[in-house]
Amino acid sequence: MATSKSFGSPRFGRFAALSTTSGLVLAAALMAQPALAQTVPAAEDTADADKPTPVETAEESTSNEIVVTGYRASLQNAQGVKRRADTVVDVISAEDIGALPDRSVAEALQRVPGVNIGRFEKPSDPDRFSVEGTGVIIRGLPYVRSELNGRDIFSANGGIVLSFNDVSPELLGRVEVFKNATSDMIEGSIAGTVNLVTRKPLDRSGTHLAGSVEMNYGDLRKKWSPTFNVLGSTTVETGAGRLGFQLGYSNSELKSRTDASQIGDPCYRAPSLNGDCIRAVFVNSGGFGNAPNFDASNFPPAGSVLVPEYAGVRTTTLDRKRNAWNATLQYEDPTGDFVVTAEWLRSETTFATEEYALIGRRDDPTTPVIEARDSWQYDNSGKFVSGILTQGAGNAYASPFGLGGVPVDSLRFLRDTKSVTSDYSFDVKWNVSDRLRLKFEAQRVESDLRRD
Secondary structure: OHHHHHHOOHHHHHHHHHHHHHHHHHHHHHHHHHHHHOOOOOHHHHHHOOOOOOOOOHHHHHOOOOOOOOHHHHHHHHHHHHHHOOOOEEEEEOOOOOOOOOOOHHHHHOOOOOEEEEEEEEOOEEEEEEEEEEEEEEOOEOOEEEEEOOEEOOOOOOOOOOOHHHOOHHHEEEEEEEOOOOOOOOOOOOOEEEEEEEOOHHHOOOOEEEEEEEEEEEOOOOEEEEEEEEEEEEEEEEOOEEEEEEEEEEEEEEEEEEEEEEEEOOEEEOOOOOOOOEOOEEEEOOEEEEEEOOOOOOOOOOOOEEEOOEEEEEEEEEEEEEEEEEEEEEEEOOOOOEEEEEEEEEEEEEEEEEEEEEEEOOOOOOOOEEOOOOOOEEOOOOEEEEOOEEOOOOOOOOOHHHOOOOOEEEEEEEEEEEEEEEEEEEEEEEEEEOOEEEEEEEEEEEEEEEEO
């Protein structure tokens, strides 16, 4: 049935037309060539005239063979997958180990058009930046479905999607991003589907051993972060078919530090700064009010200025360590119509975060005020540019000696996270005939997450 469908597709029709045209041109060239190069043999050579024309030997024909590898082959492979797909799909392909860009799958996905990744530790926590990308959004929409070799895979992160920043890209051969769903794809995604395709030993015959070593230096942290990977595969040719074995290991570390400064809750206020925020709708801890205070014609009020409520600074250090293992066993019969694949993939990632911060706190509706010895600077639109925020000047109960100052909370924040995801899969593909294909798949996914 699949063969019948592929022969009836428009792509095959175009291919057949191009092949026929090329064949006609080639035939015309061959017919014209003897007429131009033909000579009349001499009398003494007539005995050899009936001998067959020498043909090019196998050694001579293979000497002109061009084998494309490396970066160009990766581009051609990705282009071929996009051309053969039945929907909108983008592909990142790597012919060699470690050739996928960046240090995680999430980082690699940001290179795909229409795909964005987060730069915060969590989408719900914009105060803390992340050196590595977290989360994947396709064409501005969340709820991305994740697959491993065309099968479901997930992480214990409160959802049904894989934490792509926990996956080592060195063990992958291709990443596919499906931006539209087709009828044969499993549902569960709103934005699209990301399929991670691992390497297989039968993709290349023979014995292969590859590895890579990488060092990253953080100028703020002043520490080195090593990364090394190794992948080995071999195939055994027998009369009963081919056997393939593959083992891979990846170890990646990242030590980073981020420094951040922020202002909190900027709002419109009277130029004298002696009142609370001027808001279009009344708001408190219970939510928004029903009746608006202003509309588009009179908000913000004339003469009002836009100033922050407080400011803060924070320094965060992050130690990330990721270990990934992969083992694959494959068998293919001599005809290539029967293939069995058994695979195991495990990813173990730990995050250790330590943070120090000084955060301003709002205590009454009149904060902040202009410090008496300072003059605030505003731009043409009335937005605060620079100045000193203070509070409680002259009140000895509010600040030491009545000098004033915005109350500040100092904090130290510690977090340790460990995520372990394991995938066991068994796959059988059998092409019984040109019109009948059988496939059997079995899979078990385990994911554990611990946060302290």
